[in-house]
Amino acid sequence: MKHFLAAYLVRKNIRRRLFRYLILVVSVAAAVGMQVSAALIDRMSRESLELGLKRLGADLVAVPAGLDAELQKSYLTGDAAIFYMDRSIQDRISGFDFVAQTSPQLFIKSLANAGCCSLWNIYLVGFDPDTDFTIKPWLAPRFTRGAERKIGADEVLAGAALGLEEGNTLRFYGQSFKVGGILSPTGMGLDRAVFIPIRSAYRMARESKTKAEQELDLSPDKISAVLIKLKAEKDGGLPAYRAAFELEQRIPEISILQPEELAMKIQQNLSTVLAGLRSASYAIWSATALLIALVFAMATNERKREIGLMRAMGATRGLIFRMIMMEALLVGGTGSLIGLLCSTGLVLGFSSLISQSLGVPFYQPGLGKLVPLSLTALALALLTGMIAGLYPALRASRMEPYQAIRSGE
């Protein structure tokens, strides 16, 4: 009965002072939203990083000297990095006894006719199906049979972010290719690439003189990068940083990209962004806390008289306490729920745009993984609301009614 009475008073109060409550709810929502977006972006890029590094599969990547930063950028953003070096470098790298396995890659930029409507720049990556150890293992689960299957000369594998399906036809430089499989998503730049058997790429270049509108100038003795797998240290291998140093010393034409560097680069980009977002959200939080404190203090002062009057009419301390508490919980609860829904929706909806403009990879975790994050945020916001409401509630309910009534005059 008393609970109904408190709820009734809260309802009437909110209805009569709707504007004040809306401002409070909106500021709580903004604060919670900022926090949740920061946490989401953090979470998504970390997941993407882990997956992407696993997916890269190589311990080291060799590129022409001085161009490792280009490749780094391309892994992060999916923008094509176009450079070439001599094919013989692969053999020279394979000659080192700490190297277990090597496989070449070839980077090509192309306009693609995706068969329907749209033309877009596509990042083509040539790979050698015979020696490859980094791409085929990542065919999306329902194509796993593809891992054992030979990839045909007119087949390509497509990154997950391209929106293609198995069996789609793509045209590059006047040649048609069939999408033979889709790679599982990582959120990294490679999701936007199309992987093409390296021999088909050379053939495409050779025939582009006659078949395509644009010629592709590419000699078959050129490659862009060499993916390197090192021997385990117990089998006589070297730690990655030592191997990288050794290779760069002995083959001056190359620079070595270490996936750890990539991870560091991502962390760097991420921490700048998150620092900005966090400081903005802290600023909003403190402004909100101040606002809530102010509004509640004002409201309590203004309402001291009313509370005193209600006490004079026979309202118990418990009733007043419950009333103010309910209000604080309601504001905190609706505010954080709105903030949570809006920020999750916006971050997920705009994720590829955010990812591209921040230079940070994103991997959308399943909704299931977002639930604990959301619940934590919600619980924290409710707790804050409760604590923020507690002090004014206690003070208002402790006052002598006569003092309360007079203080409002």
Next chain:
Amino acid sequence: MIKVQKVSKVYGAGQNQIHAIGDLSFEIYKGEFVMLFGPSGSGKTTILNIIAGLTRPSRGKVFLDQQNIFEMSDRQLTGFRARNIGLVFQSQSMLTHLNSLDNVRLGLRLAGKKDDPDLAKKALIRMGLEDRILAYANELSAGQQRRVSIARALVKRPKILLCDEPTGDLDPDTEKSIMEMLKKAHQAGTTILMVTHNSSLDSYATRVLQKNLVR
């Protein structure tokens, strides 16, 4: 029915002490309409609030129905006040987020009585507010607000009605109509204690107390 025994009230401490009331004693019997006269600032409001249990006296005792109200717990006192005492304040005392009807209904509910909109409506109509039933405080004149407060205090049928300057700063016509309503309530059996500085109202009272309350 009400027994005030050697009550004094001191505000502040040390040099800044203000003696609002000093050693005041009086008694009010069932069915009386007592008026307590005194100049402004003579502690009239304070004694009314002490009797209502809204503030504690510095010394002395107050008995309502033979019970010393300041020996009760806050909970007991609140319940006792809710059931037995109707209060009409000097200042604007409507709750601004509730309309007239809801103010009166809250009076019923807080007294632990059944929420009865018809009863509340009748109480407002008796106060001549039949066309202001759904109005909020900012849509009512001071006199109308005062009448809502009286309706709210009377609707729960308190044993005693405490009125603090119920006609303060109102025009003579409104003053007269409010006094007539209090008279009707008295005739219906309510014991009334009213404090005022306006001695021309003494014709409504069955007894007049005139005391300089400050020692």
Next chain:
Amino acid sequence: MAKRVMGIIMMLLGLALILTPWYLFPVCGRGRYAPKDPGIYPRHKCANTLKAETVLGLLTISVGAISLVRPRRKILIGSSAALLILSGLVALFPLQITGLCKMATMPCRMGTLPALITLSILMAIIGVAGIIQGRGWK
């Protein structure tokens, strides 16, 4: 004034609906994505969505203008209901009717689509709020 707020909000939403695919989150080949060499670019599929959303934006502005000029109960409820229908169309055009370019990384998918969905949700909320407000009027 308070009675006309809904009309103003509706008109602003309509304006946002037009600005979004043209300038704020432009579709492929528009705004900041305009090709430097327009010769070799054929039409994008999302160009149809651009047209559709422009028309929907104009309709939304008109609906808002009516409730701004004549803030009556029936008119507000009617234009709010119209806004609800429009909000559905705003989302349906890019998703089903006219569609967008295929690749997830193209501007119309990265920017325009989520922006339009957001607008559609806002329009739906305002539509429901308008109906509730209208029912409260005499």
